Amino acid sequence: MTDPNSTLSPLELESHDKTYLDANELVINMGPQHPATHGVLRVILRLDGEKVLGLECVIGYLHRGVEKIGEHRTYTMFNPYVDRMDYVAAVSNGLGYCETVEKLLNVEAPPRAQHVRVILTELNRIASHQLWLGTHALDIGAITPLFYTFRDREEILKIYEKYCGARLTTHAFRIGGLQYETYTGFEKEVKNFLTFFRPKIDEYEELLTTNRIWVERTKKVGTISAKDCIALGVTGPVLRASGVKWDLRKAQPYSCYKNFDFEIPTGENGDTYDRYLVRMAEMRQSVHIIQQAVDALPEGPIMAKVPKVMKPAAGEVYHSIEAPKGELGYFIVSDGSTQPYRMRVRPPSFVNLQALDVMCRGQLVADVIAVIGTLDIVLGEVDR
């Protein structure tokens, strides 16, 4: 006997009578196993023919209890767990966590460490957006970009592998700085990657931006207004594509982003096409930031003076960074011992997924797939 379906939440429907089984209404389950849901996400769709009247997301299939585990590990021991949440862009998770604990300990990573952190984090942003582009185009039906974007992602993962030994769950940063010095040839390889990658963004834009099928499938799909985005707490490229020019790297700068000069791309309409353009522009900006960071890489120590046994003073801190998906925040409560008392992770994908209902009302079923892709969610982060 299996768990009965949870009762559907009361949605504002445009159907005449609000009974559970309406002859005009079809309830379809887009189950946890589905090629286009980017992980184990279950979406219960209420359809009128092919038009979506409302939907409900059921999540929790990938819940691993990371927050509970955090209470039973020391700060250093918890560092690798953090990568596994947003496993597509593991380096940013590490950056957010290390910076939050550094705030608790009241230390600051030395300049060289901060520059290398920025280089790796921006490479991570490019890698995440590349994966997004490949899978999003694949969901909509354009199969070719997938292979090209994964090839570019390979180049970045090769750099990660040479730097810290791992491609995906990198554990690249340590509390207080970095553990590994950059390998010989790091700067040259990063610069080679940038020269290799710059024309590639233009290539992908040429394939998709003015492509008639792409435009037809993404314009006016999944529109969300700036007011709705702010009210729902949506951040990241989704918010920027709706017209709000806000990026945590500029609004509440962290690490050494103050030293670099970059723009914040925004969109106008808040539809899928604008989100695509915003992410492409963000990749260009990331290339620009990495170029500046590599050119300005200072010499010096890579680790601040941090005690071996970390016992931050009792207190609480909330710190967030601009992850590729949105605002990734950590709220850590310390009680003065070696283990955190409460380790809360504020995942961008979890809060962004709330907007799926609003974005899909009145759209067709095929558009739901496009919208899930454009929200760029990673279930590891949604469920933790």
Add this chain to the structure above:
Amino acid sequence: MIAKLKGNYGSGLEALTYAGQNYMVVDRSLIPEILQVLRNEEEFDYCVDITAVHYPAREKQFDVVWVLYSFPRNERIRVKTQILDGASLPSSVPVWPGANWLEREVFDMFGIKFDGHPDMKRILLPDGWKGHPLRKDYGILQQDNEWVQINLGIESGQ
């Protein structure tokens, strides 16, 4: 802003700073009002996070924390309140629609109910699960064995 709020609410509100971050500890009785004032008058239009911390040794066992951010002011603030075990709080969903899933997660993990929430049910754990994992009296390896046996057909999840 703090001065104005303190002026209005006097002893129910305490404003503190730690590690350069401002936060307020408010009385449970002030809760729906303070959040609405922060949203409507002080322009904290973005509810970043809602979470809770469990202190079993204290009389008021739960600390519920709202992290708010204001786009016009570029300012972040935390609002904290302390409630008893079994007490419930008014929902912030009318103030910030984005609080919907955040409150559901607090209910799922801690058992704190929010009155007036449109859809108060578990979000991350299965619907029939018993127990609220992030409480300190829930073991790290503990699972709801009954649910596992009925639904997965195995003895235990361990």
